[in-house]
Each structure stands twice: as structure tokens, then as C-alpha cells.
Amino acid sequence: MMSDRAPVPPLALDRPNSYIGRSVPRPNARRLVQGRGHYTDDVAAPAGVLHAAFLRSPYAHARITHIDVAAAKAAPGVALVVTGAEIDQVCEPWVGVLSHFKGLRSATQHALAVDHVVWQGEPVVGVAALTRAMAEDALSLIEIAYAELPPVTDPDAALLPESPLIHPELGSNLAFALTVESGDAEAAFRDAHTVVSGDFRFGRHSPVTLEARSVLADFNPSERRLTVHQSTQTPYQMQDIYARHLGLPQANVHVIAKDVGGSFGMKLHVYGDEVATVAMSVILGRAVKFIADRLESFPSDIHARDHRVRARMAVAADGEITAMIVDDLTGVGAFSAYPRTSAVEGNQAIRLMGGPYKLRHYSGNLRVVFQNKAVMSQYRAVGHPIACGVTEALVDQAAAAIGLDPLEFRRRNLLTDDVYPYTSPTGYLFERLSHHQCVDKLERLMDYPALRADQAEARTKGVVRGIGFAVFIEITNPGPAFYGVGGARITAQDGCVLTLEPSGNIRCAVSVTEQGQGTEAIMAQIAASAVGVRIEDVRVITGDTAATPYGGATWASRGAGIGGETVLITGKALRANLLRLAGILLQMPPDNLDISDGLIVDNATGRERITLQELARIAYYRPDTLPQGVQAELTAAHHHVPRGQPFAFTNGIQASHVEVDVESGFVRLLNHWVVEDCGRVINPLLVDEQIRGGVVQGIGAALFEECLYSEQGQLLNGTLADYLVPMASEMPDIHVDHVSTPTLHSELGAKGVGEAGTAGAAAAVLNAINDALQPFGARLSQMPATPERILRALGKLAG
Amino acid sequence: MTTMATTISVNGTSVTRQVEPRTNLVDFLRGELGLTGTHVGCEHGVCGACTVLMDGATVRGCLILAVQASGRDVLTIEGLSEPGHRITKALQEAFVLRNALQCGFCTPGILVTATELLTQDPAPSRELIREAISGHYCRCTGYHAIVDAVQQAADVLAATQGPA
Ligand code: FES
Numbered sequence: 001m002m003s004d005r006a007p008v009p010p011l012a013l014d015r016p017n018s019y020i021g022r023s024v025p026r027p028n029a030r031r032l033v034q035g036r037g038h039y040t041d042d043v044a045a046p047a048g049v050l051h052a053a054f055l056r057s058p059y060a061h062a063r064i065t066h067i068d069v070a071a072a073k074a075a076p077g078v079a080l081v082v083t084g085a086e087i088d089q090v091c092e093p094w095v096g097v098l099s100h101f102k103g104l105r106s107a108t109q110h111a112l113a114v115d116h117v118v119w120q121g122e123p124v125v126g127v128a129a130l131t132r133a134m135a136e137d138a139l140s141l142i143e144i145a146y147a148e149l150p151p152v153t154d155p156d157a158a159l160l161p162e163s164p165l166i167h168p169e170l171g172s173n174l175a176f177a178l179t180v181e182s183g184d185a186e187a188a189f190r191d192a193h194t195v196v197s198g199d200f201r202f203g204r205h206s207p208v209t210l211e212a213r214s215v216l217a218d219f220n221p222s223e224r225r226l227t228v229h230q231s232t233q234t235p236y237q238m239q240d241i242y243a244r245h246l247g248l249p250q251a252n253v254h255v256i257a258k259d260v261g262g263s264f265g266m267k268l269h270v271y272g273d274e275v276a277t278v279a280m281s282v283i284l285g286r287a288v289k290f291i292a293d294r295l296e297s298f299p300s301d302i303h304a305r306d307h308r309v310r311a312r313m314a315v316a317a318d319g320e321i322t323a324m325i326v327d328d329l330t331g332v333g334a335f336s337a338y339p340r341t342s343a344v345e346g347n348q349a350i351r352l353m354g355g356p357y358k359l360r361h362y363s364g365n366l367r368v369v370f371q372n373k374a375v376m377s378q379y380r381a382v383g384h385p386i387a388c389g390v391t392e393a394l395v396d397q398a399a400a401a402i403g404l405d406p407l408e409f410r411r412r413n414l415l416t417d418d419v420y421p422y423t424s425p426t427g428y429l430f431e432r433l434s435h436h437q438c439v440d441k442l443e444r445l446m447d448y449p450a451l452r453a454d455q456a457e458a459r460t461k462g463v464v465r466g467i468g469f470a471v472f473i474e475i476t477n478p479g480p481a482f483y484g485v486g487g488a489r490i491t492a493q494d495g496c497v498l499t500l501e502p503s504g505n506i507r508c509a510v511s512v513t514e515q516g517q518g519t520e521a522i523m524a525q526i527a528a529s530a531v532g533v534r535i536e537d538v539r540v541i542t543g544d545t546a547a548t549p550y551g552g553a554t555w556a557s558r559g560a561g562i563g564g565e566t567v568l569i570t571g572k573a574l575r576a577n578l579l580r581l582a583g584i585l586l587q588m589p590p591d592n593l594d595i596s597d598g599l600i601v602d603n604a605t606g607r608e609r610i611t612l613q614e615l616a617r618i619a620y621y622r623p624d625t626l627p628q629g630v631q632a633e634l635t636a637a638h639h640h641v642p643r644g645q646p647f648a649f650t651n652g653i654q655a656s657h658v659e660v661d662v663e664s665g666f667v668r669l670l671n672h673w674v675v676e677d678c679g680r681v682i683n684p685l686l687v688d689e690q691i692r693g694g695v696v697q698g699i700g701a702a703l704f705e706e707c708l709y710s711e712q713g714q715l716l717n718g719t720l721a722d723y724l725v726p727m728a729s730e731m732p733d734i735h736v737d738h739v740s741t742p743t744l745h746s747e748l749g750a751k752g753v754g755e756a757g758t759a760g761a762a763a764a765v766l767n768a769i770n771d772a773l774q775p776f777g778a779r780l781s782q783m784p785a786t787p788e789r790i791l792r793a794l795g796k797l798a799g
Numbered sequence: 800m801t802t803m804a805t806t807i808s809v810n811g812t813s814v815t816r817q818v819e820p821r822t823n824l825v826d827f828l829r830g831e832l833g834l835t836g837t838h839v840g841c842e843h844g845v846c847g848a849c850t851v852l853m854d855g856a857t858v859r860g861c862l863i864l865a866v867q868a869s870g871r872d873v874l875t876i877e878g879l880s881e882p883g884h885r886i887t888k889a890l891q892e893a894f895v896l897r898n899a900l901q902c903g904f905c906t907p908g909i910l911v912t913a914t915e916l917l918t919q920d921p922a923p924s925r926e927l928i929r930e931a932i933s934g935h936y937c938r939c940t941g942y943h944a945i946v947d948a949v950q951q952a953a954d955v956l957a958a959t960q961g962p963a
């Protein structure tokens with residue numbers, strides 16, 4: 001303990017040597033551009049490492065009647081062949097339900113299928129061999145006999161009484177249902193001047209991280225210690241999962257996520273093949289590595305979206321939106337994902353509907369059904385693109401029906417600045433949003449009147465252009481309300497340990513993780529600002545359960561807002577410690593001192609008194625020179641969880657400018673604009689790129705991306721050549737600007753930005769296409785808007 | 800499986816290894832030589848993550864076999880990061896400053912292609928840059944920053960070249 005507890009000066013975030021708000025490049029980018037990244041497949045594997053490969057079900061739905069692995073076991077280089085029943089001996093199966101989604105059901109899921117396969121691509125038998133090629137050779141020697149069962153693929157058909165049951169023990173294919181009612185929507189529709197409606201379809205997506213799922217497990221039987229290198233967003237969650245399901249003390253499980261080649265929510269779910277890899281390592285007492293190849297990623301990574309939404313909007317004569325009635329049916333594949341469930345996307349979609357607007361009457365009905373397809377769960381902007389796509393399409397239809405410009409119609413209906421704090425009809429709490437400032441800024445940024453003039457002029461030349469808007473809100477900074485309250489062992493708090501090292505540098509170990517967002521840069525900026533040192537003198541350590549405190553890590557746009565606040569609080573505590581120590585050494589009250597650029601300075605004059613290096617030298621090597629009873633505290637540790645609201649909301653608006661070739665159905669993206677409000681911007685360079693990357697994933701949804709299944713439940717386009725993702729030549733430049741409304745629930749005021757781009761981009765693009773097609777009397781309400789679908793809408797293709 | 804003695808010049812050093820004919824070049828570079836800067840994103844020739852230079856031209860390391868590279872000159876991101884490769888160096892600098900990478904998994908492949916582009920055309924337009932890198936999937940950046948960075952690198956190279 002420090003003997004002197006004198007107060008220290010308060011910290012101003014915008015002091016001269018602060019890094020908050022500056023476009024600092026990422027310290028870890030240099031090694032990545034030189035090819036010196038350390039993705040899981042790059043980690044030097046322990047001697048004798050084995051490579052895993054999995055035999056996957058070729059059928060969407062079948063009974064396994066017979067498995068013969070004798071020939072595979074005898075194949076060259078093979079160390080282990082395991083079936084689901086054998087993995088179950090060492091690994092507890094799971095059920096993907098949480099108690100706060102009342103009524104959510106799922107079946108027991110085994111790491112490898114036992115007796116019954118429920119989607120094409122489900123892992124059935126695992127092989128560990130000296131090389132991946134040998135393991136694959138052995139797979140081809142396994143004989144499995146299946147008795148095919150009728151597959152359930154169509155979500156509507158899944159609920160018919162005559163539908164086959166995927167999990168007979170559940171009695172139906174319904175996983176979850178939810179009704180959200182507020183006000184009197186039916187009455188509002190009876191009184192409406194105008195009603196617009198639509199049947200919307202959203203394609204099933206595969207996240208397509210460029211680095212596939214990867215895991216390297218090494219079990220040391222002598223100490224029963226398990227080390228797992230994994231491409232994951234959530235090392236602490238995985239540590240808990242491996243410990244519980246493999247019956248190991250949590251302290252014996254060490255999970256390390258070095259560089260992660262993209263994740264977007266896909267790499268925080270539990271996958272049977274990954275758990276089976278870890279279990280094989282436990283069985284063998286040897287290292288086992290599994291790197292999914294692209295062809296197995298498509299049917300085994302979680303999928304997302306796949307919604308059918310029937311929605312109506314009621315509008316009064318003066319153009320006021322009064323009510324919405326929404327019915328959302330979503331198919332989530334064969335199981336509810338573990339441990340976060342597959343109810344989250346539907347729950348968020350049904351509650352985000354109409355969110356930016358003043359309407360008070362709402363009726364939402366959600367049904368989540370099982371299908372014999374890959375499991376669906378959280379992927380970037382969970383539920384947001386559905387809610388935004390439906391709401392913004394109806395808003396455009398309503399504006400047209402009333403005869404108002406779409407931007408003007410939005411202005412009339414967006415929540416006004418005087419309503420906050422505001423509780424939405426679906427129960428969401430908005431601390432403060434900035435819809436009107438965002439709309440104003442966007443209108444100037446894109447020069448809207450000029451674009452409309454250009455559109456009219458182009459039309460005279462037979463060039464068909466359209467402009468589309470999408471207002472969005474985004475859920476960020478999730479607290480325990482997200483998972484913890486439902487019984488999940490998923491923490492909403494983060495932890496940070498900051499240390500002044502003997503060199504005078506600052507070591508920052510923090511539980512949020514990096515997948516390219518720039519987490520390490522942002523944490524270094526905050527730590528440097530809070531302590532008062534140069535950013536070059538901060539080393540950030542993330543992604544290692546043995547090196548950082550336990551925490552939620554990175555998902556749902558929580559890194560900057562929650563992790564950043566944790567580092568700020570810890571940095572202030574370390575700074576206080578160091579000022580107290582300096583005060584003792586210099587015989588001055590600590591509040592007359594400050595730390596700036598790594599120097600202890602006189603608060604009043606700014607004169608240098610002692611360097612942090614010197615302070616560290618004395619504290620570490622000559623503590624004998626300190627007064628009796630003074631112990632230098634060179635480390636500060638803090639945890640932080642957001643309180644005061646269940647989660648935060650950001651907002652913004654996007655606009656898309658497109659040209660449609662009405663002969664071929666091809667869409668050319670001319671431009672895209674985003675104005676958003678993520679609260680305090682810590683690093684503009686990184687924030688803008690988060691938005692741009694998110695926008696392009698949303699554009700993928702609007703134009704290209706869709707997992708196509710046959711009626712038999714076969715994934716038809718499971719290669720990177722067939723599943724289309726956006727390429728550079730098709731993408732527009734993306735112009736980004738900001739409004740900043742910091743949250744007052746934290747000192748930092750950051751709200752997060754990871755989902756914003758994806759939340760609204762698809763809706764903006766589809767609205768732009770429909771704006772272009774409007775003179776032709778054509779309208780699309782299905783994503784992706786492929787050339788074929790556009791030609792169909794134009795009546796140029798039959799059917 | 801039989802193996803074949805294969806000699807390839809990799810980053811200026813001649814290496815000879817016994818390789819299985821089915822081993823592709825990227826697995827050879829990563830597995831045999833530990834050159835893990837070249838990445839594997841699809842193994843079917845679409846994503847571009849495995850791109851390296853062979854005799855000065857870009858090739859996809861997943862589409863050619865190591866034995867087919869026999870007697871050829873292969874340059875990977877590790878080799879291009881050594882002193883003397885001023886185009887790659889300018890690109891790397893611009894990528895860092897412009898934050899033209901997020902997870903970085905696509906980045907080495909894109910840098911190899913951008914090096915080839917700026918070698919052939921020192922002042923490409925934005926459209927041409929977009930065209931040139933369209934054989935590379937990047938799932939994180941949305942490409943805009945990559946185009947900016949390649950342009951910035953071209954500008955810096957032109958400025959340091961001095962007037963002609
Ligand atoms: S790994 Fe070679 S192109 Fe994708």
C-alpha cells in the first residue's frame with residue numbers, strides 16, 4: 001500500500017499529449033504487411049503434431065446404420081479414428097439454449113454426429129494422421145451406411161403438421177417464438193390513411209472469413225494441461241467451454257488467439273469439428289491441428305440471415321407513420337448454436353423494426369424454425385440488416401404513396417432531439433441519438449439535389465439511375481443482459497492490467513481481442529493518453545488467457561466502448577500510483593504534478609522533474625532509497641462492466657447511388673455515403689475503415705451473397721467461385737462522415753462501430769435499385785437483387 | 800507416395816527438397832520452408848491469398864504444384880520485404896499509414912499483385928487498381944483503403960524518383 005493517499009489531478013481526455021481522436025496507425029500492421037503474422041496455421045506446431053480431417057454427412061437428413069473404420073485405422077500415418085460415440089466418452093455434448101429466451105428449444109448436439117445426421121456437412125468421423133493428406137486418404141477408406149430421411153428445408157413447410165421432424169424428441173420443428181406488442185397496432189391500421197406492405201426475403205449468408213476456422217490443440221497428460229491455439233474472438237469463452245466439456249480444471253486450459261484472419265461473429269461459436277480436434281488431442285496426449293478447408297467451411301461455418309418477413313406500415317394523412325405489423329419467419333438450420341443460441345438474430349430483428357421512427361403502435365411476431373441445413377447464428381450486425389431492410393423499404397413505399405421526397409418523409413418521422421432518453425415500443429432504451437444531424441450532414445455530403453437533377457437528366461438519355469437511403473440504429477456495448485442473464489458463462493466485463501516496466505515502458509494486458517479492427521492500437525491510444533506516455537512506449541497484450549485478465553473479448557461492437565473504458569480506468573489508476581510515488585520522491589503534493597510524454601512535470605510550469613524511466617529505475621532497482629513504509633505500486637488492475645443501460649445504441653444514415661442496366665439486370669454501384677454517430681471517435685482512421693468494411697459486407701448481401709440449397713438440403717454453391725462475395729472492381733468509393741454524441745454512461749463516451757456499415761448498406765442499395773426501377777413499375781423485395789431477379793421484376797424474364 | 804527431388808530458387812536462395820508430386824507450391828513454401836507469409840484462403844484459385852511472384856509474374860501458389868516450379872525463381876512476401884524492393888516497401892508503408900489492412904490475411908497476396916502492377920504501370924488510375932486487385936478477396940476493408948494506399952505508394956515512388 002502507498003502511504004500517501006493524496007488526490008491526483010483529474011484527467012482531461014483532450015489534453016495536448018492525448019491520442020484520443022487521432023488517426024494513429026496500428027502498431028501491429030507492420031508485421032502483417034511483411035508476412036510476419038501469426039495466424040493459427042502459422043504457429044510452430046509441437047513435434048509429432050497430427051493433422052485432423054473429418055468425414056462429413058453427404059445427406060441433409062439420415063440415420064447412420066453402420067460405420068466401418070477398420071481400413072482407415074490401418075491406413076498409413078493414421079494415429080486415431082474416432083466416431084461421435086467415442087468422442088462422447090471424453091467430451092460432454094451440449095444444448096444451445098439460454099433461459100432468457102423463454103421457450104427456446106434445441107436438441108442435444110454431439111461434437112460428431114451420433115446415429116442421426118441433420119445437415120449436409122455435419123461432421124461424423126474424425127481422423128488424426130501425420131499429414132492432412134494422409135488423414136484425407138484415410139477418410140476415403142471409411143464406410144458409412146445411411147438410411148435417408150425426408151429433409152426439412154423450407155421454413156414455412158417446417159411448421160406444417162405433416163412435416164417430418166428433425167428432432168422427434170422436441171415434438172415440432174419450432175425452436176423459438178416471440179411476440180412483441182405495444183400500443184394498438186390493429187386500431188392504428190384501421191385508422192390509417194395509407195397502408196403499405198411487402199413480403200421480404202433475405203438470403204442465407206456464409207460469413208467467409210479469409211482465414212478459415214483453425215485450431216491447434218496440445219494436451220499434456222502428465223499435468224492434464226491443455227493448450228489451444230485457436231482462431232477465435234473469444235479465448236476466455238473457449239477456455240470455459242473446453243474445461244467444462246472435457247472435464248478439466250479451468251486453470252489447466254490455456255487458449256491463445258494470436259492473429260485472427262477475420263471473424264465477424266463467425267468465430268465465437270462452438271463447432272463440433274473443433275471440439276473433436278481438441279478431444280482427439282486429449283485422447284492421444286499429442287498435439288492435433290485442424291484447419292478447415294474452404295469446401296468444408298461453407299457447409300460447416302455458421303450461416304446467417306435467411307428471413308421471410310411479411311410487414312405492413314400504417315401512415316396518417318399528414319405523412320406520420322403510426323404503426324407497423326411484422327411477421328418474421330427465420331430458419332436456423334439443424335440446431336440452436338452453442339453457447340449463444342440462434343434466437344438472438346430473430347429477437348434483434350423483431351425488436352429493431354421501426355426503431356429510428358416515432359411510431360408508437362407495433363406488433364411483431366417471430367418464429368424461429370429448425371431446418372436440415374447448416375446451423376445459423378450470430379454474424380456481423382445480427383438482425384440489423386433485416387430490420388433495416390424491411391423498415392426502410394416500407395418507408396420508401398410510404399413516402400411514394402404520400403407523395404413526399406424520401407428524405408423529407410424520413411425527417412418528418414425520425415425521433416426528434418427532444419425525446420431522449422426514449423424507450424422504443426419494443427422496449428429498447430435510447431440514451432441519445434442524432435438522426436436529424438446525420439440526415440442533414442448526409443444530404444450535404446452527397447449533394448442530394450444535384451444527384452436528383454443528374455437522375456432526371458440521365459433518364460432523358462435512357463440511363464437508369466437510382467438513389468436509396470437507409471436510416472439505421474445499431475446495438476453496441478452489450479452488458480450482461482445479452483447472455484449472462486440467460487445463464488451463459490459469457491462475461492460482459494473486461495479486465496486490464498497496466499504496469500510501468502523497469503524500462504519505463506507501459507505494458508497493457510487487456511481482455512478485448514484483435515481481429516483487425518485495430519483493438520491493439522485503440523487500447524494503446526487510451527493507455528498512453530490516460531497514463532501520459534508516448535504511444536510508442538505502450539505494449540498491448542491481448543488474446544491469451546494466461547497473459548490477460550478474464551473478459552468478454554471482442555463481439556457486438558464492445559471492444560472500444562467496454563474494453564476501452566476498462567483501459568482508461570486502469571490507466572488513471574496507474575497514473576495516480578505513479579504521481580503519488582513521484583510526489584514522495586520529489587517531496588511535492590502529487591496534485592501539483594502531471595505526467596506528460598513520459599515525464600513527470602510540474603503542473604503549473606510544465607517543467608520536467610523526473611522521467612518515468614528514472615522513476616522506474618528507482619522503484620525497481622533502488623527501492624532502498626525510498627522512505628520507510630513506502631511501497632511503489634507499479635501495476636494497476638481494474639475490471640469494468642457497463643451499467644445504467646442494458647446496451648448502447650448508435651445511429652446513422654447511408655445512401656447509395658446506382659445505375660441499373662434494364663436490359664441485362666446488372667447493377668453498377670456509383671457511390672455510397674455514410675454518416676454515423678458512434679459517440680466519441682477514438683481513431684478516425686480505424687473507425688472509417690470499420691464502416692467501409694461493414695458497408696461492403698452489406699453490399700454483398702444486397703447484390704451477391706446467398707447460400708443456395710436444393711430441396712434435398714444440398715448446398716449448391718459451396719465454393720468461393722460459386723458463392724459470390726464483393727470484389728474490388730465492383731465496389732464504389734465509400735464516403736464516411738460522423739456526428740459525435742458520446743454516451744454519458746462512460747467517461748470515454750465511445751459506443752462502438754463494428755456493425756454500423758453492415759446494418760444499413762443492403763437496405764440503401766436495394767432502395768436505390770427500387771428508386772431506379774420505379775418508372776418501370778418494378779419493385780424488388782428480395783435480397784440479393786441478382787440480375788435474374790431484376791429482370792423478373794421488370795417482366796423481362798418469365799416466372 | 801513417391802517423391803521427386805525438386806530445386807526452386809526461393810527469395811534468391813536455391814533450395815532442393817524431396818516433394819510429393821501432389822504438393823502445391825503454397826504448401827511447399829509454408830510447410831517445407833516455413834515461409835508462412837503466403838496464405839491459403841481457398842485452395843481453388845479464387846481468393847488470391849496464396850499469390851507469389853514466379854519469374855517476375857504473379858501466380859497462385861495453390862494452383863501450381865511445387866514440382867512445376869522446379870528451376871524457377873519464386874519471390875514471396877518475405878523476400879519482397881528484404882531491402883532493395885522499393886516498390887513493395889513503398890506499398891507496405893502506404894498500407895500501414897492508410898490502414899489498408901485489417902486482419903491482414905489477404906494483405907501479402909495483394910502486396911505481391913500491387914508490386915507487379917506498379918512495376919508495369921507506375922501511375923495506374925483507381926479503376927485500373929481496382930481491376931488489378933480484383934483477383935483478391937478482402938473481406939475486411941471494403942477495398943477503398945487498398946486503392947488509396949496503392950495510389951499513395953505510386954505517388955511516393957514518383958516523387959522519390961525525381962523528375963525524368
Ligand atoms: S488459396 Fe490460392 S487462390 Fe485462394
Ligand code: FES
Pocket residue numbers: 210261262516900901902903904905906936937938939940
Ligand atoms: S484485411 Fe482481412 S481479408 Fe483483407
